[in-house]
Amino acid sequence: MNEDIIEVRNISKSFGGRKVVDDLSLSVNSGEAFGLLGHNGAGKSTTIEMILGIKKPDDGEARILGKDVAANRKEIFEKVGVQLQSSAYQAAIKVGEVCEEFASLYCSPADYHRLLEQFGLLSLIKSPVMKLSGCERQKLSVVLSLIGNPEIVFLDYRQSGNCFSR
Numbered sequence: 001m002n003e004d005i006i007e008v009r010n011i012s013k014s015f016g017g018r019k020v021v022d023d024l025s026l027s028v029n030s031g032e033a034f035g036l037l038g039h040n041g042a043g044k045s046t047t048i049e050m051i052l053g054i055k056k057p058d059d060g061e062a063r064i065l066g067k068d069v070a071a072n073r074k075e076i077f078e079k080v081g082v083q084l085q086s087s088a089y090q091a092a093i094k095v096g097e098v099c100e101e102f103a104s105l106y107c108s109p110a111d112y113h114r115l116l117e118q119f120g121l122l123s124l125i126k127s128p129v130m131k132l133s134g135c136e137r138q139k140l141s142v143v144l145s146l147i148g149n150p151e152i153v154f155l156d157y158r159q160s161g162n163c164f165s166r
Contacts, residue, residue: 004066005030005152011050011060013043020046023060045085048156052082064152078106081150083141083157089129095140096125099147106148115143 006028013021020043028034036044049055051062053069053076062069064076089098099112116122119139124132132140138157145153 003030004028005064006051007063008051009061011047011057011062013046013050013055013058021050021057045156048154052080052154078148079151081145081148081153083145083153083155085156087137087141091130093129094125095121095127095129095132098129098140099143102144102147108149109147110149112143112147115146119143
């Protein structure tokens with residue numbers, strides 16, 4: 001029997017009087033791949049941010065692994081990997097340095113060298129992140145989301161070319 005690892009009940013969010021998420025409910029079972037599809041401005045990123053507790057919903061609630069996200073952020077942080085639509089890095093940080101920094105946040109991090117190799121980025125380990133192409137930065141974001149060995153991964157990916165065609 002599959003259990004719900006993500007539960008969302010009746011969440012809503014408005015910005016400036018415009019409702020971007022309206023009474024959304026969903027559940028995701030263990031082992032299931034789930035996607036939110038829609039045009040720009042449809043509320044996909046806002047929904048993910050509410051599920052993660054980054055943004056507070058105007059109404060409704062979200063639970064991850066049976067826990068309220070607002071009340072259990074630290075515990076949930078250890079079990080969830082996130083790749084947001086855009087990421088900002090320190091000005092001159094190198095690929096290996098940002099991976100090392102992320103790995104230091106977790107008790108049992110994945111081998112980031114292996115992840116970089118799987119995503120075709122190992123040869124760029126000493127390169128400044130700011131010199132990476134857009135696709136290489138997207139791949140790095142996915143690597144960073146996997147460093148914590150998460151039980152759940154959120155990928156908020158904006159299509160900009162075919163970055164993952166291998």
